[in-house]
Each structure stands twice: as structure tokens, then as C-alpha cells.
Amino acid sequence: MTTLEFESRPQLLSPPAISTSPFRHIRRTRKRLALISTCDDLCGIAAYTRSLEKQLSSVFDVTLFNLDQYLLRSNHGRVRKFADRHIQDTCREIRDYDCVNLQLEHGTLGRTCQDIHRRFSWILRAAPRLSVTFHTVFQCEAFNHREYLKEILRCNFAKAIARRAQYNREYLLSAGVASRLRRAQRFKPVSLIVHTRRDLAHMKYVHGMRSVHDHPLAFLSLAEAQQVRRTACRRQFPVLDPIPQECKLIGVFGFLGRYKGFDTVVRALHHLPKDYHLLIFGGVHPNEIKLHQPIDPVVSSLFEAGYVDTSVAERIRADAAASAPAVSVAVDGSMRDLLIEHPKDLSDRIHFLGPQSDVDFLAGMAICDAVVFPYLEVGQSSQARSPRLSSSAAGSLPRGRTPFCNSPVITRT
Numbered sequence: 001m002t003t004l005e006f007e008s009r010p011q012l013l014s015p016p017a018i019s020t021s022p023f024r025h026i027r028r029t030r031k032r033l034a035l036i037s038t039c040d041d042l043c044g045i046a047a048y049t050r051s052l053e054k055q056l057s058s059v060f061d062v063t064l065f066n067l068d069q070y071l072l073r074s075n076h077g078r079v080r081k082f083a084d085r086h087i088q089d090t091c092r093e094i095r096d097y098d099c100v101n102l103q104l105e106h107g108t109l110g111r112t113c114q115d116i117h118r119r120f121s122w123i124l125r126a127a128p129r130l131s132v133t134f135h136t137v138f139q140c141e142a143f144n145h146r147e148y149l150k151e152i153l154r155c156n157f158a159k160a161i162a163r164r165a166q167y168n169r170e171y172l173l174s175a176g177v178a179s180r181l182r183r184a185q186r187f188k189p190v191s192l193i194v195h196t197r198r199d200l201a202h203m204k205y206v207h208g209m210r211s212v213h214d215h216p217l218a219f220l221s222l223a224e225a226q227q228v229r230r231t232a233c234r235r236q237f238p239v240l241d242p243i244p245q246e247c248k249l250i251g252v253f254g255f256l257g258r259y260k261g262f263d264t265v266v267r268a269l270h271h272l273p274k275d276y277h278l279l280i281f282g283g284v285h286p287n288e289i290k291l292h293q294p295i296d297p298v299v300s301s302l303f304e305a306g307y308v309d310t311s312v313a314e315r316i317r318a319d320a321a322a323s324a325p326a327v328s329v330a331v332d333g334s335m336r337d338l339l340i341e342h343p344k345d346l347s348d349r350i351h352f353l354g355p356q357s358d359v360d361f362l363a364g365m366a367i368c369d370a371v372v373f374p375y376l377e378v379g380q381s382s383q384a385r386s387p388r389l390s391s392s393a394a395g396s397l398p399r400g401r402t403p404f405c406n407s408p409v410i411t412r413t
Contacts, residue, residue, distance in 0.1 A: 033060035034094045036123065037103035038067045042286070042355045044254070045105050045135055050358070051220075052101075063097070065090050067108050072119075073287055075111055083110065087119045091126035100127035105135040106173055113169040117176055124184050132181065133193040137202060140174040143167045178207035185210055220362075232366035239351055240279070247275045251368035253361065255285040256298045261374035266305040269346055276349070281364045283355045306346035 033056060037049040053062050071083040087109075094100050102123055109116045124130060144163075151160035184190045191211040194200050200214040220228075234240045243249075250269075252262050262280065269278050284296045303309060356364060365371055 030059070030061045031098035032096075033062045034065055034097040034100045034127075035062060035103070036065045036067065036090065036094070036100065038069055038105075038108045039064065040069055041357070042255075045103050045108070047358045047361075049103055060099075065094070069108065069287075072108065072110050072115075080110075080115065083115070084119070087122055091122050094123070095126050095128065097128065099129040099131070101131045101133065102127075103133050103135065106138075113172045117172050117180075120177060121180055124180055124190075129189045130184070131191040131193060134199065134203075135195075137194060137199045138170060138174040139202060139206075140167070140170040175207065178203070178209065182208060228362045228366050232363040234367055236360065236363050237353060237367075239353055243277055243351075244275075247277050248369045249277055249279055249367060251279045251281060251364055251371045252374065253281045253365070253371070255282050255288075256280075256296065256302075257285065257288075258298060258301075259376045261376050262298075263301050263305040264374040265372050266302055266346065266350065269306070269349060270344060274349070278346075278350045279353055279364065279368065280351065281353050281356055281361060283352075302350070306350050307342040307344040308347045308350070310342050310345070 035049055035053055035056075037045060039046050039049070049064065053064055056062050068083070068086055071079055071086050074080060074083065100123075102120075104120070106116050106120075109119045148160055148163055151157075151163065181190055181192065189211075191213065192203055192209055194203060194212065194214050195216060197214050200212050203209040203212045234243075234245075240249075250265065252260070252265055254260055256262065265278060269276065280302075284299065288296065290296075353364065
């Protein structure tokens, strides 16, 4: 799609008259394409960019510009200045390219909405010809003036200010970014690439954008998918050695986050036979690791859903503390097992495999009997650990094995 957009526009001026023989051999040079993206090994967007670079290299002279996440994600005032300089250096270089593609996941440009919007505007101005691949499309609802006035009348000025500030942040990354793009389309070729028809309609009708394309994230060829099926095996993952071969494997993939909905799969595992095991490929996002935090809250929620490392008495005590006065539980000798483990404990059926390389990620999908995408709706249409899984779900799974999804991540194959 990027190739079509860059190559399909007609020239504004007619070619000069031929002053030499038309049969003279003319050496053509390939156009220069700048790809701007994060290159983090654990990031799905980076995996998609690497595949995109490989495919487009046969048409363009491709140069990959890395978005340094240490600089761009920092809140430190001094580091933020270096981050701005990093983007400005990139902008100076891309001016000499024929076309530029930005893989836009807003958080890769900064932590604050103001930083993201400012740095995006710099890239938009500097690129002579730009296509923007949206991995998230924010949909900002109309401001609720009624609730805002209610808070003011109640003298809850802090809540009123917070409500307005939250709306301003959401508006800046949705309508604010769209306004910049729409204005730029008047003066130079600017195209948008989204991943679902819903996002295309949103960009076209809500924001009035022109030149919008939608396509799913599919970058594995049939031959590559077949190679994954042939070579993938459980022996690549030593953690799975204790699991009997006849057991069924269910896989979920990606960084551990609330919106991924992994706890839904854990709760569903209670209703499946005991020979079904859940494999979690992924870990806590590096940017979400907090100082002095012994366990991530998302991991704790998965343990809680799976009754891991708890007993009946502990769960009763925890539930009682949240809703009623303290409850005293008397346990005799015949019930001592209740103090050791919970009968719903799934610790022997849930397996954390941690972050994986691109190759191991695809191999993990291939060995699973079912792959589940339980993501909540948060506007990230590319999310299935970003492009990595949604692109390969149809291509790398063995025949007869189906991906399951409870949100519109995969809309077509």
C-alpha cells in the first residue's frame, strides 16, 4: 500500500522532450524512502517495520530511522531536550528523501501529549512526501459540559479542572493531530494507513481526511508461514518439557497490560478440562517497571484470577476484608489441606514464557492448538502484540487451528 501511494501520483509537469535517441539506455535510480519507527527488539511495531523494510527494499532505497525510546519516553527535563534534538536531527535528514513513512504509535514519540504533538508536527513539516501508519486511532468524544458545570456548582473545582484537562489531552492526540494532517494535505502528498475499515471511516468522515487506506497487518508470505509450521516444535521452549504431549496448548501473546484481557483467558481456563494449558508469551513492558515494586499489578491480577499461591482461608479473609468485618475461620485436622492450596489453583496449568524474539514468537503460535486475542477495546486496532500477531495469526497457525478474538483486532485475512 505504501508503494502504491508513493508511485501512483501523476507528475505535475510533463516530461521534457527527448533530444536523444529513444533507444538509448537510461540508468534509473531508485527513490529513497525513510522509515521512522522504534527499533526495540521486544516491540511488535519494530517487528512489523523490519519486515516492511525487507519487502520495500526491492522497490526503494530504504533507510530506517530509529526513535530512541530512552530519550523520547523520559520525563526528565534535561533528557526531554535531548529527545527534541533527536527528532530535529531526524527531520533535517529526511528532507532529502523522496518519501517518508512514519509508524505512528503515539507513545513512541513521548510521554506527554504536548511532546507527542510537537514532535509529530516537526516530522510532518520536514517530510517532502509522507505516509503515516496509525497503530492507534484515538476517538475523542464530545466534551460533557453538563458534568463539568455540575462539578463547578458543587465547588469541586479540582475535579472540574481535571475533567477539562483530560479532554484537552485526548483532543490534542485525535482532532489535533488530524487537523495538522488535513492542513498538510493541501500543500503536499500526505496519505494515511489504518488497519480496519472502521478506522478508515473514522478518519474519512469524522476528521475529513483524504487519501486514507486500510489494510490488515499481514506481512508473512505463504512460504514463510509454511516454514514456520515445519520447524516449530515444543522443544524450542524448555519450560514446556514437563507438559505431556497429549495436552492442549492455548496461547496468548504480548506485553502484559490491562487492556490485553489475559485475565479473561485465565478465568475461562477454570471451565476447560485439566489437560488444557495456558501459555503466556510476553512480559511486563520495560516502561511499566516501577522502582521498589515487587510484583506488577497486572501479574497480580492474573495470579488472583488463577488462584495461584493462595489458600481457601486466605481468599475468605481477603474477600471479607473488602466487604464485611473480620471473619474468623476455624479449621480442624481433616481440613488442613485448605490451608495449603486452593482447589481452583491453576499454577500447574499456567506457564509464563517471557518476552520472545520474532522467530520464537511465531514458533509459539504454531505449536499452540488455539491462539486467543482477548483484548479490550481501547482504539489500538493493530494490537495483538501490535503487528506481530495480528499479521501472522492467519498465516503461521497450522491448518485446522483457529485464532479466537473478542474485539475487532483481526477483521479480515
